[in-house]
Amino acid sequence: MIGFIVKRIISSIPILLGVTLLIFILLHIVPGDPVTLMMNEHVDPDTIVRVRAQMHLDEPIFVQYLNFIWDALHGDFGVSYKLNRSVATLLLDAFPNTLLLAISAMIFSWVVGVPAGILSVVKKYSVIDYFFMGSALMGVSMPVFWSGLLLQYIFAFKLGWLPVSGFNNPLCLIMPAVVLGWGAAGTIARLTRSSLLEVMGNDYIRTARAKGLQTIAVLFNHALKNSFLPVVTVMAIQVASMLSGSVITETVFSIPGIGRIAVNAIQTRDLPLLQGSILFTTILVILGNLAADLLYFLLDPRIKNK
Amino acid sequence: MESQQQAIEQSQYLEESFFAELIQSFKQNKSALVGSIVLVLFISAAVLAPFIAPYDPYNVDMSQQFQRPSAQYLLGTDMFGRDILSRIIYGSRISLVIGLIPTLISMVIGTILGLVAGYYGKKTDYIIMRLADIVMAFPSLLLAMVVMYTLGASLLNIFIAISMVNWAGTARVVRSQTLVLKEKEFVEAAKIMGVKNWVILLRHLFPNCIPSLLVLFTLGIPDAIMSEATLSFLGVGVQPPMASWGLMVSTGKEFLFMAPWVAIVPGVAILIVALAFNFLGDGLRDALDPYLKQ
Amino acid sequence: MAEYSAMIDDHTIRGTSTPEKDKMLEVKGLKTYFFTSKGVIPAVDDISFTVSRGRILGVVGESGCGKSMTALSIMGLVPPPTGKIVAGDIILDGKNIASLTEKEMCQIRGNEISMVFQEPMTSLNPVYTVGKQVMEAAILHQHLSKAQAKEKTLEMFKLVGIPEPKKRLDSYPHQLSGGLRQRVMIAMALICRPKLLIADEPTTALDVTVQAQILQLMKKLQTELDSAIVLITHDMGVVAEVCDDVTIMYAGKIVEQANVFEIFDNCLHPYTAGLLKAMPAFKENGERLYNIPGMLPNLLQLPKGCRFYPRCECASAICAEQEPDLVEVGQGHFVRCLKYRG
Ligand SMILES: Nc1ncnc2c1ncn2[C@@H]1O[C@H](COP(=O)(O)OP(=O)(O)O)[C@@H](O)[C@H]1O
Ligand SMILES: [Mg+2]
Numbered sequence: 001m002i003g004f005i006v007k008r009i010i011s012s013i014p015i016l017l018g019v020t021l022l023i024f025i026l027l028h029i030v031p032g033d034p035v036t037l038m039m040n041e042h043v044d045p046d047t048i049v050r051v052r053a054q055m056h057l058d059e060p061i062f063v064q065y066l067n068f069i070w071d072a073l074h075g076d077f078g079v080s081y082k083l084n085r086s087v088a089t090l091l092l093d094a095f096p097n098t099l100l101l102a103i104s105a106m107i108f109s110w111v112v113g114v115p116a117g118i119l120s121v122v123k124k125y126s127v128i129d130y131f132f133m134g135s136a137l138m139g140v141s142m143p144v145f146w147s148g149l150l151l152q153y154i155f156a157f158k159l160g161w162l163p164v165s166g167f168n169n170p171l172c173l174i175m176p177a178v179v180l181g182w183g184a185a186g187t188i189a190r191l192t193r194s195s196l197l198e199v200m201g202n203d204y205i206r207t208a209r210a211k212g213l214q215t216i217a218v219l220f221n222h223a224l225k226n227s228f229l230p231v232v233t234v235m236a237i238q239v240a241s242m243l244s245g246s247v248i249t250e251t252v253f254s255i256p257g258i259g260r261i262a263v264n265a266i267q268t269r270d271l272p273l274l275q276g277s278i279l280f281t282t283i284l285v286i287l288g289n290l291a292a293d294l295l296y297f298l299l300d301p302r303i304k305n306k
Numbered sequence: 307m308e309s310q311q312q313a314i315e316q317s318q319y320l321e322e323s324f325f326a327e328l329i330q331s332f333k334q335n336k337s338a339l340v341g342s343i344v345l346v347l348f349i350s351a352a353v354l355a356p357f358i359a360p361y362d363p364y365n366v367d368m369s370q371q372f373q374r375p376s377a378q379y380l381l382g383t384d385m386f387g388r389d390i391l392s393r394i395i396y397g398s399r400i401s402l403v404i405g406l407i408p409t410l411i412s413m414v415i416g417t418i419l420g421l422v423a424g425y426y427g428k429k430t431d432y433i434i435m436r437l438a439d440i441v442m443a444f445p446s447l448l449l450a451m452v453v454m455y456t457l458g459a460s461l462l463n464i465f466i467a468i469s470m471v472n473w474a475g476t477a478r479v480v481r482s483q484t485l486v487l488k489e490k491e492f493v494e495a496a497k498i499m500g501v502k503n504w505v506i507l508l509r510h511l512f513p514n515c516i517p518s519l520l521v522l523f524t525l526g527i528p529d530a531i532m533s534e535a536t537l538s539f540l541g542v543g544v545q546p547p548m549a550s551w552g553l554m555v556s557t558g559k560e561f562l563f564m565a566p567w568v569a570i571v572p573g574v575a576i577l578i579v580a581l582a583f584n585f586l587g588d589g590l591r592d593a594l595d596p597y598l599k600q
Numbered sequence: 601m602a603e604y605s606a607m608i609d610d611h612t613i614r615g616t617s618t619p620e621k622d623k624m625l626e627v628k629g630l631k632t633y634f635f636t637s638k639g640v641i642p643a644v645d646d647i648s649f650t651v652s653r654g655r656i657l658g659v660v661g662e663s664g665c666g667k668s669m670t671a672l673s674i675m676g677l678v679p680p681p682t683g684k685i686v687a688g689d690i691i692l693d694g695k696n697i698a699s700l701t702e703k704e705m706c707q708i709r710g711n712e713i714s715m716v717f718q719e720p721m722t723s724l725n726p727v728y729t730v731g732k733q734v735m736e737a738a739i740l741h742q743h744l745s746k747a748q749a750k751e752k753t754l755e756m757f758k759l760v761g762i763p764e765p766k767k768r769l770d771s772y773p774h775q776l777s778g779g780l781r782q783r784v785m786i787a788m789a790l791i792c793r794p795k796l797l798i799a800d801e802p803t804t805a806l807d808v809t810v811q812a813q814i815l816q817l818m819k820k821l822q823t824e825l826d827s828a829i830v831l832i833t834h835d836m837g838v839v840a841e842v843c844d845d846v847t848i849m850y851a852g853k854i855v856e857q858a859n860v861f862e863i864f865d866n867c868l869h870p871y872t873a874g875l876l877k878a879m880p881a882f883k884e885n886g887e888r889l890y891n892i893p894g895m896l897p898n899l900l901q902l903p904k905g906c907r908f909y910p911r912c913e914c915a916s917a918i919c920a921e922q923e924p925d926l927v928e929v930g931q932g933h934f935v936r937c938l939k940y941r942g
Pocket of ligand 1: 634
């Protein structure tokens with residue numbers, strides 16, 4: 001078991017390196033001088049030279065990459081241009097907000113998605129089933145930024161129940177979490193349903209029935225755990241989509257999180273900040289994937305015993 | 307020799323009844339049917355935009371600013387007094403192009419890489435699949451944002467950004483199918499008969515992946531449309547004054563409480579089109595189920 | 601044909617008739633149909649039989665002739681939504697269970713009737729230990745505490761001959777061989793001492809030596825627990841080994857029914873004769889393994905006359921026209937063939 005975990009962790013290292021290299025190359029092949037691009041035209045040439053040296057931009061790209069990794073390993077992501085603060089501090093300040101948002105959204109999506117999927121199976125082909133599956137597909141087809149605006153209009157402006165935006169009291173969290181979790185809830189509901197239906201066709205379900213268990217008991221005691229396996233695998237993908245989704249949600253609801261930092265960094269062409277925030281998010285996604293794999297492993301004794 | 311010939315012919319079993327069965331199954335699936343009808347409307351709107359749009363989508367008329375939806379302006383006007391309905395009709399062109407082209411490009415890349423990885427195996431497989439892992443490990447929106455940052459905001463660059471992100475999923479699916487197929491008799495037989503590798507890939511393996519590709523393609527389109535809308539919303543996609551649905555929501559959001567229709571209506575268009583494609587994709591998946599599971 | 605009964609070794613108890621009061625299960629006129637988009641499939645078409653306390657009834661026929669559906673009908677587990685029991689009584693120990701609600705059936709299943717399935721590899725839930733799965737039935741029906749149920753499971757594991765029973769309680773299904781899994785299934789089925797055990801091809805998926813062990817186990821347990829058993833199989837060799845009575849099915853109908861000696865010594869239906877000839881035991885004589893020529897008819901388009909007519913060696917012109925009835929030709933010996941009418 002420990003062996004599996006260690007192996008899994010080691011195998012994510014090349015991916016991490018690959019991803020960072022990819023970002024690095026993408027960010028550094030910008031046509032033109034990145035420093036000039038970053039700053040406005042009125043900066044004196046001395047500053048430009050100083051900044052170039054500071055960022056090691058004179059050296060070959062591969063050396064730059066190694067430097068970057070070396071510094072990153074020491075917790076140093078450079079200094080933001082526009083804000084003139086350490087990127088690491090900025091990110092660490094923003095991270096709790098993003099995490100809080102992502103976790104709330106995740107909880108929302110599971111609390112809504114799983115029961116909806118189960119209920120659709122219990123009441124298969126009924127109005128309830130069609131309603132839930134229709135809503136789930138809506139959830140998947142709805143642009144996150146748009147549903148955010150829609151909720152703002154209805155619940156903040158028309159009804160006045162919730163604050164429009166900001167992040168200073170718990171009520172502020174409700175709309176962003178719902179918006180961010182909505183699509184994921186749809187995916188989870190659809191997957192729970194299809195996976196549960198597939199599991200219900202298995203021989204061991206017939207055995208459970210033959211034992212005298214009632215349909216509900218069969219569903220909860222014998223089908224649910226097995227049907228969670230595929231649902232857990234999409235969790236990995238969902239961690240990624242939550243974090244990229246949070247870019248939009250944070251923008252719409254003015255939440256000071258990592259996503260908003262990234263968007264601002266793009267708009268102000270703040271290279272170190274962009275680089276740092278994207279790298280940070282990517283590490284989170286890879287860790288999320290790892291966590292999902294480990295969870296899968298804990299759920300399925302067949303893998304555990306191999 | 308004869309049995310080998312037979313085995314090879316088996317690989318063509320797909321083509322004959324395939325489309326007939328598809329149509330049959332679609333007739334019974336109402337949501338897929340509704341999806342198809344919406345899509346026909348969407349495509350017609352895109353193609354016939356100049357003929358059906360009631361106004362010029364770029365015509366600024368400040369005297370007509372923020373008109374509510376009415377008989378004159380069915381969906382109202384925006385902050386520059388432009389007719390929203392006309393802008394949505396023109397915007398469907400961007401969405402259609404964005405939906406089709408990058409999806410097609412990423413499918414072609416993904417299919418080729420998936421076939422090659424699955425068929426040749428070993429190192430080739432390893433390299434391609436690690437590359438796919440890397441792309442998949444990346445939050446796709448962020449990757450697209452980085453690409454847009456580097457290349458600058460333009461329609462062409464959106465194509466590149468979306469294609470770069472989406473090929474990996476296709477490659478994985480095609481590879482896993484190729485792995486199964488290459489063990490089948492008709493591939494073995496073709497190899498024994500000395501058929502060239504690329505012919506086997508193209509004539510025998512590729513056709514059997516078509517059902518899955520069809521489903522992936524249909525579901526990839528709303529994804530791409532959504533990506534474009536999102537990038538445009540964040541200001542790194544299509545640039546004003548072009549009429550992109552995402553951009554329309556983005557510019558409209560400043561006036562959300564005063565003229566909600568400016569931001570909300572284009573979003574409805576995105577929702578409807580994405581929903582239609584998802585209905586269609588689900589219908590296809592159900593209809594092709596026996597082929598997907600083979 | 602006398603040679604066949606030489607294969608049956610314990611002549612003393614088997615083959616004798618039992619008094620009425622010992623009837624454990626009586627199936628009368630059972631019809632189970634599938635209503636599919638292509639038409640109605642009469643998977644089980646007017647089946648009647650009786651199993652008595654302490655006896656084993658063999659239900660025999662080729663794959664697809666409706667044996668499993670007969671069993672699932674008795675369990676009340678016909679697969680919805682297409683499958684339905686359309687007629688018939690199922691009387692268990694004097695009580696008609698065909699008319700019970702689903703909730704009432706749940707108290708019978710696993711308690712008064714239990715079933716062992718053909719597929720030991722897939723019939724156990726992969727994510728729970730086998731101990732937990734066996735205990736479940738005891739907790740459900742006998743309202744035992746967890747500790748008591750565990751104790752009882754251990755007892756059952758010993759009874760069905762699982763080596764290292766204590767350790768096996770905590771094993772997952774994939775850690776056990778097919779033979780062991782089938783023993784677990786049998787333990788699960790018998791833990792509540794059911795009145796009736798239905799075993800649907802319990803040994804088909806196992807290799808020959810394990811097959812014999814499992815059959816011997818079932819026979820031993822049946823004498824010990826004094827329950828009735830319905831043993832479904834397509835192999836007359838299995839019948840010879842353990843059954844007391846035999847029902848031969850073909851395309852959803854019973855074609856011959858008698859005690860095991862009658863069937864082996866004095867079989868009347870050409871289909872039964874074919875099954876006997878196809879017994880694997882004859883391989884050893886260097887003879888080619890025999891197969892009845894042809895295939896089961898498509899249940900959607902049954903032939904007009906006798907369902908076996910297209911494959912029958914003794915068919916005459918009338919067989920294509922007239923459907924034979926099941927007639928009693930001797931004491932408790934029934935046959936459905938025009939050769940023996942009236
Ligand atoms: N789910 C189903 N839907 C439609 N027909 C079925 C289904 N299951 C079984 N049948 C039909 O019932 C017949 C009997 O099946 P079964 O009882 O499983 O045969 P066996 O004798 O091999 O156990 C089959 O020939 C098949 O045509
Ligand atoms: Mg069967």
